[in-house]
Amino acid sequence: MDGRVALVTGASGGIGRATAHALAAAGAQVVVADIEVGAGEDAASAIRAEGGTARFIACDVSEPEQVRALLAQTVAAFGHLDILINNAGVSGGAQRLHEMEVEAWDRVIAVNLRGPFLCARYALPHLMDRRGVMVNVASTYGLIGAPQAPAYCASKGGVVNLTRQLAVDYGPSGVRVNAVCPGYVDTDMGGQRGRLPPQQAAAALARREGNAARQPLGRQAHVDEVARVVVFLASDASSFMTGSIVTVDGGCTSTFNYAQ
Template identity: 65%
Template sequence: MNTAFPPSSDLLKDQVILVTGAASGIGRATAMLAAQAGARVMLADWSSDTGEALAAELGEKGFEVAFQSCDVSQPGQVQALVDATLQQFGRIDVLVNNTGIPGASRPAHELDPEEFGRVLAVNLQGPFLCARAAIPHFLIQGGGVIVNVASTYGLIGAPRASAYCASKGGVIALTRQLAVDYGPHSVRVNAVAPGYVDTDMSGNRARLPEAQRLAAQQAREANAARQPLGRQAAPTEIARAILFLASPDSSFMTGSIVTVDGGCTATFNYNLA
């Protein structure tokens, strides 16, 4: 299995790509691969420290990048992000809506409405707000690309994840709807639906005592082992699919939901033991 970053290429040469949730996990991998593929990259994340550190790291390697702090659930901050990208780079060619939070793991009847609303605000309203702010510029330019990061949890049900499943299901529906409205204007809108990925989306595992952290990681790996490829994905494996959808190589794709899940949604996930 080769999950290392590939050599530099010209796949996105001279393109401007805006990546939300860029400071860690899938977003970080996407930003790094995009820079290596010749893109100029605007990094966006709520975490200023890690976002600025990544911008500095990529800048030291000679890549053209910038960072803007942003809570994608806030319309004003999203508009400021798009404005900053245009001011820095002069255009936006690709928007990657990656920011997401998992929410609490509880049955629906035990979940606070405020928590449900917060997950939808970040995971679903966030991509809507970012698309809403970027699309007018795509229309002026004569085209653009949006890649949304959904989840297999938007395609199937999952235990104790009502808010997350609802939000990612909404992202999938939004992807298809935007593709219908803006395809005639040369704006392509697709989504990836990752399965188990070796990331700590909420940062919760990193804050646990070591024994609990290891137990949580082992439980996740055990679940991933039950799918056909038998393991979690590396963030770079999802990022490569995102870059394909962002690039001219996918020029006749719009409204597509691309599962990158190790076969998770291809089979009933039963336990033979």
């Protein structure tokens, strides 16, 4: 990926950070975008410490003017854009729909679905110039119904079909658009466990690990295992793939989950 410029949203931690590192290791110049300034600066600095090229740009992907500025600063800094990774996301907590506040629903949709729309909206002219690639990070929750996650399931389902639709419209322009659907990944989205008392945090992690243990591979994924698939989809190795929805889930969507 020498000479290519990649923009990764939500790149201060988790899958986004691992993906930014993997792209830089492959030779790309990487823009680390995130709403978390301190963690984002740290992620970009870590890439540079390993010999890569990275720059942090603060951005709330749900805000049009911030996304417009993000793309403008990216192109001003590096001259062009080849790869967009729409990774930024929030979980929205756990409750049934009738228990969910309207504001909480709106925030999940704003970040998880409006965010990829806005980033794609401002990135696509640049990607068309370069016959570039977009990879959207969706979720297995965008493919199935899951307990107490109405907004998250709806938002990720939207990302899945937005991916297919963009592949249809922009394939003739030379832009490939694919998505990955991670399952249980060993990451703390939004630092939720970090905000819980230690006993509750441990219980939350135990529940997650227990759920992951019931899937065919019997464990959570490491963030690097997802990042490697994202980099594959962003590379020429996947040159005849577009509109593909790739599960990275340890087999959890391949079988009925026999909860004991």
